[in-house]
Amino acid sequence: MANPTEDHFFKVALRMVDRAGTLVRDAFEQPTSNVETKSSNTDLVTETDKAVEELLIRGLSKEFPDHKFIGEESVSGGQKVELTDAPTWIIDPIDGTTNFVHRIPLIGICVGLAIKKQLRAGIVYNPITRELFSAQKGKGAFKNGFPIHVSKTEELNKAVICTSLGIHNLKTLGEPWLDNALANQKKTVLAGVRGHRAFGSAAINMVYVAQGSIDAYVEYGLHCWDIAAAAMILKEAGKPFNLMGRTVLCAGTPSLAKELSSALTHVEMETEGDAIQED
Template identity: 45%
Template structure:
Protein backbone atom coordinates (compact mmCIF):
# COMPACT_ATOMS: atom_id res chain seq x y z
CA UNK A 1 0.00 0.00 0.00
CA UNK A 2 1.25 3.47 -0.87
CA UNK A 3 0.39 4.78 2.59
CA UNK A 4 1.58 1.83 4.71
CA UNK A 5 3.70 2.79 7.76
CA UNK A 6 6.76 1.20 6.19
CA UNK A 7 6.40 3.15 2.96
CA UNK A 8 5.71 6.41 4.79
CA UNK A 9 8.76 5.85 6.98
CA UNK A 10 10.85 5.40 3.86
CA UNK A 11 9.53 8.66 2.43
CA UNK A 12 10.29 10.42 5.71
CA UNK A 13 13.85 9.15 5.90
CA UNK A 14 14.57 10.19 2.33
CA UNK A 15 13.08 13.66 2.91
CA UNK A 16 15.16 14.16 6.05
CA UNK A 17 18.31 13.11 4.22
CA UNK A 18 17.58 15.50 1.36
CA UNK A 19 16.85 18.38 3.75
CA UNK A 20 20.17 17.86 5.53
CA UNK A 21 22.06 17.76 2.25
CA UNK A 22 20.21 20.85 1.00
CA UNK A 23 21.25 22.73 4.14
CA UNK A 24 24.85 22.48 2.94
CA UNK A 25 23.91 24.86 0.12
CA UNK A 26 22.59 27.29 2.71
CA UNK A 27 25.67 26.92 4.89
CA UNK A 28 27.90 27.73 1.94
CA UNK A 29 25.87 30.82 1.11
CA UNK A 30 26.07 31.98 4.71
CA UNK A 31 29.82 31.40 4.86
CA UNK A 32 30.27 33.51 1.71
CA UNK A 33 28.02 36.28 2.96
CA UNK A 34 25.57 35.73 0.13
CA UNK A 35 22.39 35.82 2.22
CA UNK A 36 21.76 39.51 1.51
CA UNK A 37 21.75 39.03 -2.26
CA UNK A 38 17.97 39.17 -2.54
CA UNK A 39 15.56 40.39 -5.18
CA UNK A 40 11.88 41.32 -4.93
CA UNK A 41 9.42 38.76 -6.34
CA UNK A 42 6.24 40.83 -6.35
CA UNK A 43 5.00 44.34 -5.73
CA UNK A 44 5.86 44.26 -2.04
CA UNK A 45 9.42 44.84 -0.86
CA UNK A 46 8.98 42.15 1.83
CA UNK A 47 8.39 39.40 -0.76
CA UNK A 48 11.97 38.31 -1.40
CA UNK A 49 13.83 35.56 -3.21
CA UNK A 50 17.54 34.75 -3.17
CA UNK A 51 19.77 32.61 -5.34
CA UNK A 52 19.94 30.27 -2.36
CA UNK A 53 16.15 29.74 -2.45
CA UNK A 54 16.40 28.80 -6.11
CA UNK A 55 19.42 26.54 -5.63
CA UNK A 56 17.87 24.69 -2.69
CA UNK A 57 14.58 24.07 -4.50
CA UNK A 58 16.39 22.80 -7.60
CA UNK A 59 18.49 20.46 -5.47
CA UNK A 60 15.54 19.09 -3.49
CA UNK A 61 13.52 18.49 -6.65
CA UNK A 62 16.38 16.66 -8.33
CA UNK A 63 17.21 14.51 -5.32
CA UNK A 64 13.63 13.44 -4.67
CA UNK A 65 12.99 12.81 -8.36
CA UNK A 66 15.94 10.43 -8.37
CA UNK A 67 14.21 8.41 -5.65
CA UNK A 68 10.62 8.85 -6.85
CA UNK A 69 10.46 9.59 -10.60
CA UNK A 70 6.69 8.96 -10.73
CA UNK A 71 5.84 11.48 -8.02
CA UNK A 72 4.72 15.06 -8.60
CA UNK A 73 6.22 18.25 -7.20
CA UNK A 74 5.03 21.68 -6.09
CA UNK A 75 7.66 24.25 -5.14
CA UNK A 76 7.31 27.87 -4.08
CA UNK A 77 9.93 29.30 -6.39
CA UNK A 78 9.00 27.32 -9.49
CA UNK A 79 5.32 28.23 -9.05
CA UNK A 80 6.14 31.89 -8.34
CA UNK A 81 8.25 32.12 -11.49
CA UNK A 82 5.54 30.52 -13.61
CA UNK A 83 7.68 27.49 -14.32
CA UNK A 84 5.85 25.00 -12.13
CA UNK A 85 2.37 23.64 -11.49
CA UNK A 86 0.37 24.14 -8.32
CA UNK A 87 -2.05 21.31 -8.91
CA UNK A 88 -2.70 18.73 -6.21
CA UNK A 89 -3.92 15.29 -7.32
CA UNK A 90 -4.12 11.84 -5.73
CA UNK A 91 -0.60 11.10 -7.01
CA UNK A 92 2.05 11.38 -4.28
CA UNK A 93 3.09 15.03 -4.38
CA UNK A 94 6.06 16.64 -2.68
CA UNK A 95 5.31 20.20 -1.56
CA UNK A 96 8.46 22.21 -0.96
CA UNK A 97 9.43 25.58 0.42
CA UNK A 98 13.20 25.81 -0.05
CA UNK A 99 13.59 28.58 2.52
CA UNK A 100 10.49 29.51 4.45
CA UNK A 101 11.34 32.85 5.99
CA UNK A 102 13.50 34.32 3.24
CA UNK A 103 13.45 37.79 4.82
CA UNK A 104 14.67 36.19 8.04
CA UNK A 105 17.44 34.45 6.10
CA UNK A 106 18.50 37.73 4.48
CA UNK A 107 18.72 39.46 7.87
CA UNK A 108 20.11 36.54 9.86
CA UNK A 109 17.00 36.36 12.05
CA UNK A 110 17.19 32.70 13.11
CA UNK A 111 13.78 31.45 11.97
CA UNK A 112 14.27 30.12 8.46
CA UNK A 113 13.33 26.60 7.48
CA UNK A 114 13.80 24.12 4.66
CA UNK A 115 10.33 22.57 4.41
CA UNK A 116 9.47 19.31 2.67
CA UNK A 117 5.93 17.91 2.87
CA UNK A 118 4.30 14.99 1.12
CA UNK A 119 0.65 14.51 0.23
CA UNK A 120 -0.75 11.14 -0.86
CA UNK A 121 -4.33 11.00 -2.12
CA UNK A 122 -4.45 14.72 -1.25
CA UNK A 123 -3.73 13.93 2.41
CA UNK A 124 -0.65 15.32 4.14
CA UNK A 125 1.32 12.35 5.43
CA UNK A 126 5.00 13.34 5.82
CA UNK A 127 6.63 16.50 7.11
CA UNK A 128 10.26 17.54 7.44
CA UNK A 129 11.22 21.03 8.59
CA UNK A 130 14.86 21.96 9.15
CA UNK A 131 15.78 25.23 10.83
CA UNK A 132 19.34 25.52 9.56
CA UNK A 133 20.20 28.47 11.81
CA UNK A 134 19.36 26.57 14.98
CA UNK A 135 20.16 23.05 13.68
CA UNK A 136 16.68 21.89 14.56
CA UNK A 137 15.24 19.02 12.51
CA UNK A 138 11.51 18.48 12.96
CA UNK A 139 10.14 15.27 11.46
CA UNK A 140 6.81 13.47 11.38
CA UNK A 141 4.83 10.93 9.40
CA UNK A 142 1.21 9.93 9.68
CA UNK A 143 0.75 7.64 12.68
CA UNK A 144 4.41 7.83 13.72
CA UNK A 145 4.61 10.76 16.12
CA UNK A 146 6.59 13.98 15.82
CA UNK A 147 10.25 14.49 16.66
CA UNK A 148 12.80 17.26 17.15
CA UNK A 149 16.35 16.08 16.50
CA UNK A 150 15.19 12.53 17.10
CA UNK A 151 13.38 13.20 20.40
CA UNK A 152 9.58 12.93 20.55
CA UNK A 153 7.76 16.22 20.99
CA UNK A 154 4.22 17.08 22.03
CA UNK A 155 1.98 20.12 22.12
CA UNK A 156 1.23 22.21 25.20
CA UNK A 157 -1.38 21.01 27.69
CA UNK A 158 -2.76 24.53 28.20
CA UNK A 159 -6.47 24.76 27.36
CA UNK A 160 -7.27 28.37 28.36
CA UNK A 161 -6.74 31.08 25.77
CA UNK A 162 -5.83 33.63 28.44
CA UNK A 163 -2.87 31.45 29.41
CA UNK A 164 -1.61 31.02 25.87
CA UNK A 165 0.93 32.40 23.46
CA UNK A 166 -0.53 32.72 19.98
CA UNK A 167 1.57 33.16 16.84
CA UNK A 168 0.38 34.90 13.68
CA UNK A 169 1.91 37.05 10.96
CA UNK A 170 1.26 39.91 8.56
CA UNK A 171 2.48 37.97 5.53
CA UNK A 172 4.49 39.36 2.65
CA UNK A 173 1.59 41.06 0.85
CA UNK A 174 0.06 43.90 2.82
CA UNK A 175 -2.82 45.49 0.98
CA UNK A 176 -5.51 47.05 3.16
CA UNK A 177 -8.08 44.30 2.49
CA UNK A 178 -5.79 41.80 4.22
CA UNK A 179 -3.51 43.87 6.43
CA UNK A 180 -6.22 45.69 8.40
CA UNK A 181 -8.17 42.53 9.37
CA UNK A 182 -4.93 40.86 10.47
CA UNK A 183 -4.11 43.76 12.78
CA UNK A 184 -7.67 43.75 14.11
CA UNK A 185 -7.43 40.03 14.88
CA UNK A 186 -4.20 40.60 16.79
CA UNK A 187 -5.83 43.41 18.73
CA UNK A 188 -8.84 41.22 19.58
CA UNK A 189 -6.59 38.47 20.93
CA UNK A 190 -4.20 40.75 22.80
CA UNK A 191 -6.71 43.18 24.32
CA UNK A 192 -9.04 42.86 27.30
CA UNK A 193 -11.08 40.98 28.28
CA UNK A 194 -9.39 37.61 28.47
CA UNK A 195 -6.31 38.62 26.54
CA UNK A 196 -3.65 36.05 25.69
CA UNK A 197 -0.24 35.96 27.37
CA UNK A 198 1.35 37.15 24.15
CA UNK A 199 1.18 37.52 20.39
CA UNK A 200 4.28 36.53 18.44
CA UNK A 201 5.29 36.93 14.80
CA UNK A 202 8.25 34.89 13.56
CA UNK A 203 8.24 35.60 9.83
CA UNK A 204 8.02 31.90 8.97
CA UNK A 205 4.85 29.84 8.86
CA UNK A 206 6.80 26.60 9.15
CA UNK A 207 8.78 27.79 12.18
CA UNK A 208 5.51 28.95 13.76
CA UNK A 209 3.91 25.55 13.23
CA UNK A 210 6.93 23.87 14.79
CA UNK A 211 6.70 26.14 17.84
CA UNK A 212 3.17 24.87 18.43
CA UNK A 213 4.19 21.26 17.81
CA UNK A 214 6.98 21.49 20.37
CA UNK A 215 4.76 23.10 23.05
CA UNK A 216 6.47 26.49 22.95
CA UNK A 217 3.29 28.22 21.82
CA UNK A 218 -0.33 27.16 22.09
CA UNK A 219 -1.68 28.21 18.70
CA UNK A 220 -0.87 29.72 15.33
CA UNK A 221 -3.17 31.11 12.65
CA UNK A 222 -2.66 32.91 9.39
CA UNK A 223 -4.58 33.84 6.27
CA UNK A 224 -2.72 34.15 2.98
CA UNK A 225 -0.37 31.20 3.42
CA UNK A 226 0.31 28.87 0.49
CA UNK A 227 0.37 25.09 0.45
CA UNK A 228 4.18 25.04 0.67
CA UNK A 229 4.02 27.13 3.86
CA UNK A 230 1.92 24.58 5.74
CA UNK A 231 2.39 21.13 4.17
CA UNK A 232 5.21 19.87 6.38
CA UNK A 233 4.28 21.78 9.52
CA UNK A 234 0.65 20.62 9.60
CA UNK A 235 1.79 16.98 9.72
CA UNK A 236 4.25 17.78 12.51
CA UNK A 237 1.59 19.54 14.60
CA UNK A 238 -0.94 16.74 14.20
CA UNK A 239 1.58 14.06 15.05
CA UNK A 240 2.59 16.05 18.13
CA UNK A 241 -1.02 15.81 19.33
CA UNK A 242 -2.37 19.12 18.06
CA UNK A 243 -5.06 19.94 15.55
CA UNK A 244 -4.78 21.67 12.18
CA UNK A 245 -7.92 23.15 10.64
CA UNK A 246 -9.08 26.03 8.45
CA UNK A 247 -9.46 29.33 10.38
CA UNK A 248 -13.26 29.19 10.08
CA UNK A 249 -13.27 25.90 12.00
CA UNK A 250 -13.77 23.64 9.00
CA UNK A 251 -11.46 20.89 7.80
CA UNK A 252 -8.01 22.05 6.67
CA UNK A 253 -7.87 22.70 2.93
CA UNK A 254 -4.24 22.38 1.81
CA UNK A 255 -4.84 24.76 -1.10
CA UNK A 256 -7.21 27.09 0.74
CA UNK A 257 -4.77 29.84 1.81
CA UNK A 258 -5.48 29.69 5.53
CA UNK A 259 -4.63 27.66 8.62
CA UNK A 260 -5.30 27.48 12.34
CA UNK A 261 -3.37 25.07 14.50
CA UNK A 262 -3.84 24.66 18.22
CA UNK A 263 -2.68 22.41 20.99
CA UNK A 264 -6.22 21.16 21.52
CA UNK A 265 -9.84 21.52 20.48
CA UNK A 266 -10.69 23.79 23.43
CA UNK A 267 -8.20 26.43 22.30
CA UNK A 268 -9.26 26.17 18.69
CA UNK A 269 -12.90 26.71 19.65
CA UNK A 270 -11.89 29.81 21.62
CA UNK A 271 -9.93 31.29 18.72
CA UNK A 272 -12.24 30.63 15.76
CA UNK A 273 -14.95 33.18 16.77
CA UNK A 274 -12.31 35.90 17.09
CA UNK A 275 -10.93 35.49 13.58
CA UNK A 276 -12.16 37.41 10.54
CA UNK A 277 -12.28 35.57 7.25
CA UNK A 278 -10.08 36.99 4.49
CA UNK A 279 -10.91 35.79 1.02
CA UNK A 280 -7.83 34.78 -0.97
CA UNK A 281 -7.73 33.00 -4.33
CA UNK A 282 -6.93 29.31 -3.94
CA UNK A 283 -3.52 27.92 -4.76
Protein backbone atom coordinates in the same frame (compact mmCIF):
# COMPACT_ATOMS: atom_id res chain seq x y z
CA MET B 1 0.97 3.50 9.87
CA ALA B 2 3.62 4.15 7.28
CA ASN B 3 4.63 1.18 5.15
CA PRO B 4 8.19 0.16 4.19
CA THR B 5 7.91 1.95 0.85
CA GLU B 6 6.95 5.19 2.56
CA ASP B 7 9.74 4.67 5.08
CA HIS B 8 12.15 4.59 2.15
CA PHE B 9 10.66 7.78 0.70
CA PHE B 10 11.09 9.45 4.08
CA LYS B 11 14.69 8.34 4.63
CA VAL B 12 15.74 9.57 1.18
CA ALA B 13 14.03 12.90 1.82
CA LEU B 14 15.88 13.24 5.13
CA ARG B 15 19.20 12.74 3.32
CA MET B 16 18.29 15.34 0.71
CA VAL B 17 17.21 17.82 3.38
CA ASP B 18 20.48 17.32 5.25
CA ARG B 19 22.41 18.12 2.06
CA ALA B 20 20.24 21.17 1.46
CA GLY B 21 20.88 22.27 5.04
CA THR B 22 24.62 22.39 4.44
CA LEU B 23 24.04 24.57 1.38
CA VAL B 24 21.79 26.96 3.30
CA ARG B 25 24.08 27.14 6.32
CA ASP B 26 27.13 27.91 4.18
CA ALA B 27 25.25 30.72 2.42
CA PHE B 28 23.80 32.06 5.67
CA GLU B 29 27.28 32.40 7.15
CA GLN B 30 28.42 34.61 4.27
CA PRO B 31 28.27 38.37 4.96
CA THR B 32 26.14 39.17 1.91
CA SER B 33 23.73 37.45 -0.46
CA ASN B 34 22.59 38.20 -3.99
CA VAL B 35 18.91 39.06 -3.81
CA GLU B 36 16.28 39.46 -6.50
CA THR B 37 13.00 41.27 -5.94
CA LYS B 38 9.85 39.61 -7.30
CA SER B 39 6.58 41.47 -6.80
CA SER B 40 7.77 43.72 -3.97
CA ASN B 41 10.68 44.21 -1.63
CA THR B 42 8.86 42.13 0.98
CA ASP B 43 8.99 39.09 -1.32
CA LEU B 44 12.69 38.40 -1.55
CA VAL B 45 14.20 35.47 -3.37
CA THR B 46 17.82 34.49 -2.92
CA GLU B 47 19.83 32.39 -5.29
CA THR B 48 20.16 29.95 -2.39
CA ASP B 49 16.37 29.54 -2.35
CA LYS B 50 16.45 28.44 -5.98
CA ALA B 51 19.49 26.20 -5.50
CA VAL B 52 17.87 24.38 -2.58
CA GLU B 53 14.68 23.62 -4.51
CA GLU B 54 16.71 22.38 -7.48
CA LEU B 55 18.80 20.16 -5.20
CA LEU B 56 15.74 18.64 -3.54
CA ILE B 57 13.77 18.07 -6.74
CA ARG B 58 16.78 16.70 -8.61
CA GLY B 59 17.70 14.32 -5.79
CA LEU B 60 14.18 13.05 -5.19
CA SER B 61 13.47 12.73 -8.93
CA LYS B 62 16.58 10.60 -9.39
CA GLU B 63 15.38 8.18 -6.70
CA PHE B 64 11.67 8.36 -7.56
CA PRO B 65 11.20 9.31 -11.23
CA ASP B 66 7.42 8.83 -11.13
CA HIS B 67 6.88 11.26 -8.25
CA LYS B 68 5.41 14.73 -8.69
CA PHE B 69 6.43 18.07 -7.18
CA ILE B 70 4.87 21.32 -6.03
CA GLY B 71 7.63 23.81 -5.22
CA GLU B 72 7.45 27.48 -4.34
CA GLU B 73 10.06 28.52 -6.88
CA SER B 74 8.63 26.25 -9.59
CA VAL B 75 5.18 27.79 -9.12
CA SER B 76 6.72 31.27 -9.17
CA GLY B 77 8.22 30.28 -12.52
CA GLY B 78 4.81 29.40 -13.95
CA GLN B 79 4.18 25.79 -12.92
CA LYS B 80 0.56 25.07 -12.00
CA VAL B 81 -0.36 23.91 -8.50
CA GLU B 82 -1.70 20.43 -9.20
CA LEU B 83 -2.24 17.76 -6.58
CA THR B 84 -2.96 14.29 -7.99
CA ASP B 85 -3.09 10.82 -6.47
CA ALA B 86 0.58 10.31 -7.37
CA PRO B 87 3.18 10.67 -4.60
CA THR B 88 3.75 14.43 -4.50
CA TRP B 89 6.50 16.32 -2.71
CA ILE B 90 5.42 19.79 -1.57
CA ILE B 91 8.52 21.94 -1.09
CA ASP B 92 9.37 25.33 0.33
CA PRO B 93 13.15 25.54 -0.05
CA ILE B 94 13.53 28.30 2.53
CA ASP B 95 10.47 29.33 4.50
CA GLY B 96 11.42 32.62 6.10
CA THR B 97 13.33 34.08 3.17
CA THR B 98 13.29 37.58 4.63
CA ASN B 99 14.79 36.20 7.83
CA PHE B 100 17.48 34.54 5.73
CA VAL B 101 18.28 37.75 3.87
CA HIS B 102 18.52 39.71 7.12
CA ARG B 103 20.46 36.92 8.86
CA ILE B 104 17.75 36.17 11.41
CA PRO B 105 18.22 32.47 12.23
CA LEU B 106 14.56 31.44 12.05
CA ILE B 107 14.10 29.60 8.75
CA GLY B 108 12.90 26.21 7.61
CA ILE B 109 13.63 23.86 4.73
CA CYS B 110 10.19 22.31 4.28
CA VAL B 111 9.43 19.02 2.54
CA GLY B 112 5.98 17.43 2.77
CA LEU B 113 4.77 14.24 1.08
CA ALA B 114 1.20 13.61 -0.05
CA ILE B 115 0.04 10.29 -1.50
CA LYS B 116 -3.47 9.93 -2.92
CA LYS B 117 -4.08 13.49 -1.69
CA GLN B 118 -3.30 12.53 1.91
CA LEU B 119 -0.38 13.94 3.87
CA ARG B 120 1.96 11.09 4.76
CA ALA B 121 5.19 12.73 5.94
CA GLY B 122 6.69 16.10 6.78
CA ILE B 123 10.16 17.49 7.44
CA VAL B 124 10.99 21.00 8.64
CA TYR B 125 14.69 21.61 9.17
CA ASN B 126 16.28 24.79 10.49
CA PRO B 127 19.91 24.29 9.44
CA ILE B 128 21.08 27.32 11.42
CA THR B 129 19.82 26.12 14.80
CA ARG B 130 20.03 22.48 13.70
CA GLU B 131 16.46 21.78 14.75
CA LEU B 132 15.00 18.90 12.74
CA PHE B 133 11.23 18.46 13.05
CA SER B 134 9.74 15.41 11.37
CA ALA B 135 6.68 13.19 11.26
CA GLN B 136 5.20 10.25 9.40
CA LYS B 137 1.52 9.38 9.39
CA GLY B 138 0.66 7.41 12.53
CA LYS B 139 4.17 7.51 14.00
CA GLY B 140 4.08 10.72 16.02
CA ALA B 141 6.05 13.95 15.74
CA PHE B 142 9.70 14.44 16.64
CA LYS B 143 12.35 17.09 17.14
CA ASN B 144 15.89 15.80 16.69
CA GLY B 145 14.58 12.31 17.36
CA PHE B 146 12.66 13.11 20.55
CA PRO B 147 8.82 13.06 20.69
CA ILE B 148 7.02 16.40 20.82
CA HIS B 149 3.42 17.32 21.59
CA VAL B 150 1.18 20.38 21.58
CA SER B 151 0.54 22.34 24.76
CA LYS B 152 -2.44 21.77 27.07
CA THR B 153 -3.32 25.46 27.44
CA GLU B 154 -7.08 25.92 27.24
CA GLU B 155 -7.64 29.63 27.91
CA LEU B 156 -6.61 32.60 25.79
CA ASN B 157 -5.55 34.63 28.82
CA LYS B 158 -2.95 31.97 29.60
CA ALA B 159 -1.71 31.59 26.03
CA VAL B 160 1.20 32.86 23.98
CA ILE B 161 0.10 33.07 20.36
CA CYS B 162 1.74 33.60 16.99
CA THR B 163 0.15 36.13 14.69
CA SER B 164 1.45 37.91 11.63
CA LEU B 165 0.35 40.98 9.75
CA GLY B 166 1.10 38.94 6.63
CA ILE B 167 1.98 41.95 4.52
CA HIS B 168 1.70 39.71 1.44
CA ASN B 169 -2.08 40.10 1.79
CA LEU B 170 -1.98 43.88 1.45
CA LYS B 171 -1.47 43.78 -2.32
CA THR B 172 -4.42 41.47 -2.99
CA LEU B 173 -6.86 42.47 -0.22
CA GLY B 174 -5.98 46.12 0.32
CA GLU B 175 -6.19 48.34 3.38
CA PRO B 176 -9.49 46.87 4.66
CA TRP B 177 -7.61 43.63 5.28
CA LEU B 178 -4.90 45.52 7.20
CA ASP B 179 -7.51 47.28 9.33
CA ASN B 180 -9.04 43.89 10.12
CA ALA B 181 -5.65 42.35 10.97
CA LEU B 182 -4.79 45.19 13.35
CA ALA B 183 -8.23 45.00 14.92
CA ASN B 184 -7.76 41.25 15.49
CA GLN B 185 -4.51 41.88 17.33
CA LYS B 186 -6.27 44.44 19.52
CA LYS B 187 -9.06 41.96 20.27
CA THR B 188 -6.62 39.30 21.47
CA VAL B 189 -4.80 41.83 23.66
CA LEU B 190 -8.10 42.88 25.22
CA ALA B 191 -8.95 39.19 25.70
CA GLY B 192 -5.88 38.97 27.92
CA VAL B 193 -3.47 36.94 25.78
CA ARG B 194 -0.10 36.63 27.52
CA GLY B 195 1.85 37.67 24.46
CA HIS B 196 2.17 37.75 20.68
CA ARG B 197 5.10 36.33 18.74
CA ALA B 198 5.87 36.40 15.02
CA PHE B 199 8.85 34.37 13.87
CA GLY B 200 8.75 35.30 10.18
CA SER B 201 8.16 31.72 9.00
CA ALA B 202 4.83 29.92 8.90
CA ALA B 203 6.59 26.57 9.23
CA ILE B 204 8.54 27.66 12.31
CA ASN B 205 5.38 29.11 13.85
CA MET B 206 3.59 25.81 13.31
CA VAL B 207 6.31 23.47 14.56
CA TYR B 208 6.64 25.63 17.67
CA VAL B 209 2.93 24.99 18.24
CA ALA B 210 3.62 21.31 17.63
CA GLN B 211 6.31 21.23 20.34
CA GLY B 212 4.19 23.25 22.80
CA SER B 213 6.36 26.39 22.86
CA ILE B 214 3.53 28.42 21.34
CA ASP B 215 -0.08 27.74 22.27
CA ALA B 216 -1.76 28.90 19.04
CA TYR B 217 -1.09 30.41 15.62
CA VAL B 218 -3.30 32.24 13.16
CA GLU B 219 -2.54 33.63 9.70
CA TYR B 220 -4.24 34.12 6.34
CA GLY B 221 -3.12 33.98 2.71
CA LEU B 222 -0.54 31.21 2.93
CA HIS B 223 0.25 28.63 0.25
CA CYS B 224 0.44 24.85 0.50
CA TRP B 225 4.25 24.85 0.35
CA ASP B 226 4.37 27.19 3.36
CA ILE B 227 2.52 24.75 5.56
CA ALA B 228 2.39 21.18 4.16
CA ALA B 229 5.44 19.79 5.96
CA ALA B 230 4.63 21.54 9.23
CA ALA B 231 0.97 20.50 8.96
CA MET B 232 1.98 16.84 9.02
CA ILE B 233 4.16 17.43 12.08
CA LEU B 234 1.38 19.38 13.78
CA LYS B 235 -1.16 16.65 13.05
CA GLU B 236 1.11 14.00 14.53
CA ALA B 237 1.81 16.22 17.55
CA GLY B 238 -1.87 16.20 18.33
CA LYS B 239 -3.94 18.47 16.07
CA PRO B 240 -5.93 17.99 12.83
CA PHE B 241 -5.28 20.36 9.93
CA ASN B 242 -6.81 21.60 6.65
CA LEU B 243 -4.01 22.15 4.15
CA MET B 244 -5.36 23.84 1.05
CA GLY B 245 -7.62 26.46 2.61
CA ARG B 246 -4.85 29.11 2.78
CA THR B 247 -5.89 29.89 6.38
CA VAL B 248 -4.05 28.70 9.47
CA LEU B 249 -5.68 28.59 12.88
CA CYS B 250 -4.14 25.95 15.08
CA ALA B 251 -3.99 25.57 18.85
CA GLY B 252 -2.91 22.99 21.39
CA THR B 253 -6.46 22.36 22.62
CA PRO B 254 -9.93 22.56 21.05
CA SER B 255 -11.13 24.99 23.70
CA LEU B 256 -8.29 27.42 23.02
CA ALA B 257 -8.86 27.15 19.26
CA LYS B 258 -12.57 27.90 19.75
CA GLU B 259 -11.95 30.89 22.02
CA LEU B 260 -9.32 32.35 19.70
CA SER B 261 -11.48 31.83 16.63
CA SER B 262 -14.50 33.49 18.24
CA ALA B 263 -12.37 36.51 19.18
CA LEU B 264 -11.34 37.17 15.58
CA THR B 265 -12.96 38.56 12.45
CA HIS B 266 -11.89 36.06 9.82
CA VAL B 267 -10.87 36.61 6.20
CA GLU B 268 -12.30 34.29 3.57
CA MET B 269 -9.64 32.97 1.18
CA GLU B 270 -10.14 30.91 -1.96
CA THR B 271 -8.72 27.40 -1.82
CA GLU B 272 -5.64 26.61 -3.87
CA GLY B 273 -5.98 23.48 -5.98
CA ASP B 274 -7.52 20.24 -4.73
CA ALA B 275 -7.85 19.77 -1.00
CA ILE B 276 -5.82 17.28 0.96
CA GLN B 277 -8.12 14.43 1.95
CA GLU B 278 -8.30 13.29 5.56
CA ASP B 279 -8.66 9.60 6.41
